[in-house]
Amino acid sequence: MAQTAVAESDTGPSLKELAREHGLTKAGRLPRLPEYTRHLWSYRHFIAAFANAKVSASLGSTKLGVVWQLLTPLINAGVYYLIFGVLINTKQNVDNFIAYLCAGVFIFGFTQTVVQAGSQSITANMALIRALHFPRASLPIAVTLVEVRNMIASIVVLIAIVLLTGEPITVEWLLLIPALILQTFFNAGLALFVSRLISKVTDIRQLIPYILRIWMYGSAVLYPVTFFAERLHGWQLALVEANPMLIFIELIRHALMENVTLAQPVGLLWIQAIIWTVLVSFGGYVYFWRGEKGYGRG
Amino acid sequence: MADNEREPTVIADNAHVVYRIYGSAAAGSNTPLASFKRIVTGKKSAAVREVHAVKGVSFVAYKGEAIGLIGTNGSGKSTLLRAIAGLLPVERGGGIYAAGQPSLLGVNAALMNDLSGERNVELGCLAMGMSPAEVKAQTADIIEFSGINDRGDFSSLPMKTYSSGMSARLRFSIAAAKKHDVLLIDEALATGDAKFRKRSEQRVRDLRKEAGTVFLVSHSEQSIRDTCERSIWLESGVIRADGSTEDVLKEYETYVNK
Ligand SMILES: Nc1ncnc2c1ncn2[C@@H]1O[C@H](COP(=O)(O)OP(=O)(O)O)[C@@H](O)[C@H]1O
Ligand SMILES: [Mg+2]
Numbered sequence: 001m002a003q004t005a006v007a008e009s010d011t012g013p014s015l016k017e018l019a020r021e022h023g024l025t026k027a028g029r030l031p032r033l034p035e036y037t038r039h040l041w042s043y044r045h046f047i048a049a050f051a052n053a054k055v056s057a058s059l060g061s062t063k064l065g066v067v068w069q070l071l072t073p074l075i076n077a078g079v080y081y082l083i084f085g086v087l088i089n090t091k092q093n094v095d096n097f098i099a100y101l102c103a104g105v106f107i108f109g110f111t112q113t114v115v116q117a118g119s120q121s122i123t124a125n126m127a128l129i130r131a132l133h134f135p136r137a138s139l140p141i142a143v144t145l146v147e148v149r150n151m152i153a154s155i156v157v158l159i160a161i162v163l164l165t166g167e168p169i170t171v172e173w174l175l176l177i178p179a180l181i182l183q184t185f186f187n188a189g190l191a192l193f194v195s196r197l198i199s200k201v202t203d204i205r206q207l208i209p210y211i212l213r214i215w216m217y218g219s220a221v222l223y224p225v226t227f228f229a230e231r232l233h234g235w236q237l238a239l240v241e242a243n244p245m246l247i248f249i250e251l252i253r254h255a256l257m258e259n260v261t262l263a264q265p266v267g268l269l270w271i272q273a274i275i276w277t278v279l280v281s282f283g284g285y286v287y288f289w290r291g292e293k294g295y296g297r298g
Numbered sequence: 299m300a301d302n303e304r305e306p307t308v309i310a311d312n313a314h315v316v317y318r319i320y321g322s323a324a325a326g327s328n329t330p331l332a333s334f335k336r337i338v339t340g341k342k343s344a345a346v347r348e349v350h351a352v353k354g355v356s357f358v359a360y361k362g363e364a365i366g367l368i369g370t371n372g373s374g375k376s377t378l379l380r381a382i383a384g385l386l387p388v389e390r391g392g393g394i395y396a397a398g399q400p401s402l403l404g405v406n407a408a409l410m411n412d413l414s415g416e417r418n419v420e421l422g423c424l425a426m427g428m429s430p431a432e433v434k435a436q437t438a439d440i441i442e443f444s445g446i447n448d449r450g451d452f453s454s455l456p457m458k459t460y461s462s463g464m465s466a467r468l469r470f471s472i473a474a475a476k477k478h479d480v481l482l483i484d485e486a487l488a489t490g491d492a493k494f495r496k497r498s499e500q501r502v503r504d505l506r507k508e509a510g511t512v513f514l515v516s517h518s519e520q521s522i523r524d525t526c527e528r529s530i531w532l533e534s535g536v537i538r539a540d541g542s543t544e545d546v547l548k549e550y551e552t553y554v555n556k
Contacts, residue, residue: 015310015311015356018309018358019309024309024396026395027393028394046421049420050421053410132422133399133425296380
């Protein structure tokens with residue numbers, strides 16, 4: 001009879017000591033944050049390859065392929081212009097409403113798609129997570145990279161629209177770059193945050209469309225930002241004006257357009273954008289890292 | 299026991315693994331009223347069902363050993379291997395300790411079906427932690443070993459066009475391309491035709507020489523006899539026997555044929 005296992009199960013604590021004696025590491029031990037970050041960095045090629053794979057997998061089944069990356073934002077802008085520029089006239093006294101609207105739609109769309117895709121990045125890749133060993137943060141970060149690609153295509157379309165509607169090219173256009181970099185880090189933090197949250201509390205996925213819609217209405221995407229100042233006061237106005245998406249959208253409008261009314265002075269907008277980015281990207285990363293070893297649990 | 303001479307590579311100490319499945323409640327427990335009651339009483343959601351797949355497993359595996367893991371379907375073999383690999387968390391109160399990073403070589407290693415075999419090789423190798431240079435150097439060998447190009451240029455076609463045997467062969471080839479401290483093989487050899495099986499068994503023997511310890515799950519008793527001196531029989535998540543392959547297989551056979 002082979003019954004060694006029964007004898008060993010009585011000696012629980014000594015097994016632990018034996019493991020320590022021989023320098024074995026506990027499976028599923030959470031690495032320290034710097035160690036995890038180094039590990040993640042060593043997986044950068046995997047992250048890039050995974051992001052590329054996702055793009056080719058999603059475009060592979062269409063005939064037009066990459067053209068869709070330009071067509072999608074164009075169609076989006078057209079639909080919103082038809083509804084909010086022509087049918088319901090929300091433009092009030094904005095000079096260049098088409099450009100104003102498109103900047104809002106595209107910049108909000110960047111964050112929106114990252115949140116949507118990020119919310120599925122753990123749950124949709126469960127088989128991969130259970131099969132292979134890689135830092136799980138690779139997945140939400142790869143999702144963010146995919147959307148960065150789409151965002152660059154939208155920005156090309158946006159610049160074309162801005163030029164066609166008669167805005168001049170100025171030095172301020174260079175501000176586009178830091179603003180988009182800040183927003184990308186902000187989005188990555190958000191993707192990390194929602195991917196862990198939803199892998200734990202699956203029900204929240206059902207709420208995400210509504211949260212995003214409310215957030216969009218609070219970000220002056222479809223109507224001028226002066227709309228808020230006319231209707232809200234005190235803490236309500238302060239709350240809306242602290243909204244990071246409103247801040248990012250305003251920064252882009254300020255960079256690309258000449259006569260645009262902002263809710264706050266531009267310097268204040270930049271400071272708030274930086275604070276939000278640091279808070280959300282670092283907070284999201286730490287929150288995700290703390291759950292690292294539980295993602296395989298389904 | 300000669301613990302002092304032999305070097306342990308994997309130690310399981312009273313390991314429990316529990317799966318939690320959401321949204322699969324029995325009929326009647328998911329009505330609005332029932333949900334409301336749960337919220338008010340603060341009871342745990344009945345929509346979460348638990349499967350206790352591994353129940354208090356303890357063993358010590360040593361360097362140079364090849365251990366066969368046997369048991370009927372659903373007895374928790376794959377779950378135990380995933381827990382050793384650190385892919386599934388072990389419940390509090392127990393633990394699994396391992397030397398280095400154990401690698402799991404399974405039939406289920408997921409790849410992306412919309413992408414070509416070549417892209418999958420690249421992605422799989424990067425996910426195992428290889429550098430791009432290593433990947434480039436090995437891609438041709440991996441595809442060659444998998445034999446998917448024996449009948450024309452399939453490596454540039456999407457994996458969804460492969461037969462199930464072909465994709466299993468490719469997955470095995472990718473995973474076997476790397477050196478491993480502790481190698482966990484889950485029915486990976488059962489796939490593919492006889493010719494590929496022979497080739498892959500040879501590859502496993504080579505890997506075992508390089509690796510410290512090999513765990514092998516297989517329904518082929520011959521395979522277990524050929525590769526393992528020691529076997530563990532797992533039934534309903536509990537170890538029923540652990541010892542020399544001859545003894546354990548004999549016990550297992552009498553159990554199965556009962
Ligand atoms: N992803 C999963 N979610 C929930 N339960 C699972 C999952 N995978 C396996 N199980 C359950 O765990 C038990 C052990 O399964 P498994 O380890 O796959 O068995 P084996 O590999 O020995 O056939 C079974 O009861 C099975 O239903
Ligand atoms: Mg199995």
